Amino acid sequence: MSPEPWQRLDTKAPAVAALVGAGIAISAGVPTAAGIAAGTSLRVALAWVLPPAVLIVITLALVEYVRLRRTQYRIGAERAELHTAIVVLHRRSLPRERIRSVDVTANPLQRMFGLVAVKIGTGEHADAGEGTLTLNPVGKVEAERLRELLRGGRSETDGTLAALDPAWIRYAPISFLVPALGLGAGGVVMQVAQWFTLEDELIGWIGDLFSGVPLLVVILVLAAILTVVGVIGSLGLFVEMWWNYRLDREPGTLRVRRGLLTTRSISVEERRLRGVDVVEPLGVRLAGAARVDAVATGLVKQKEDEKTDHKTLLPAAPKELADRIAAEVLREEVAPTAAAQLIPHPRAALGRRMRIGRSAMGSAGSIW
Incomplete structure (x- = not known):
């Protein structure tokens, strides 16, 4: 050519x-x-x-x-x-x-x-x-x-492995991002008030609004407001990131397309795929859900892409679906993450770990 x-x-x-x-x-x-x-x-x-x-x-x-x-x-x-x-x-x-x-x-x-x-x-x-x-x-x-x-002129698609289910949005508010988004929104309000030299007026208005109310109640009310704002923010963030989500298998490639305001099309070569990671953060796990990440060589985040997760193949979704997608991505009948039986450490290992921990703490204390 x-x-x-x-x-x-x-x-x-x-x-x-x-x-x-x-x-x-x-x-x-x-x-x-x-x-x-x-x-x-x-x-x-x-x-x-x-x-x-x-x-x-x-x-x-x-x-x-x-x-x-x-x-x-x-x-x-x-x-x-x-x-x-x-x-x-x-x-x-x-x-x-x-x-x-x-x-x-x-x-x-x-x-x-x-x-x-x-x-x-x-x-x-x-x-x-x-x-x-x-x-x-x-x-x-x-x-x-x-x-x-x-890609060598290959434009055909072998099939769609997964597409967005609007019901998945219910997993967004149980993320650790909720309190962070709430606190961030509160910081933005204070910053804007400072720009317009209204910071003292805002603080005074809040003080007058809760005049005579116990401090603990004020803290709880403000925390509840920030939590609601965080929940709304997490829902909006999920929609922006995963709108029109599709996971397609093209010849030799897995392709993820998603995004509402900023659209993204991310490709992962199957020959560089080394496995999958079914991730279950605490809140998502309690809701019976998980996400699927690719374990592959070459998934490098450049500085300009720190906000773009190149390895996520499936957002938080029901655990059964996550296991099925993991199996289909690996071209296996049963997902290894679902079939694996984990064996706990023996009690002797726990006792040994506790003794080593106490010994290390004692050594650190003697240095000081």
């Missing part, structure tokens, strides 16, 4: 960057303008805020335009290549035979313009993303073409 001609990124990239700049300008400019207007007037506040906002939008769009003009890629018979030259020329090349994943993501702004980001990876633990090529953004049709090209 002869190499393709050099290709450019999608020309809509500067428009997306301009919208990102507008969002940054609004989020920073509104509280700043409110603070200035409180001491002077709205006209003075706008005179201070609008020029920097316009400058941010123009700068981001211009930088993206330069990046667009100075970036090109191509897929050859032996290598996938990406050249960028904004300030320093970078030439990155990956051997075709070492490419292990072609993942596709799209945030809400990119989806508005029909764009996606394509990440081509070798699965190596390389620094600074040296084991990946990121084409951001390209059109959806181009992304699918690249994916099929790098």
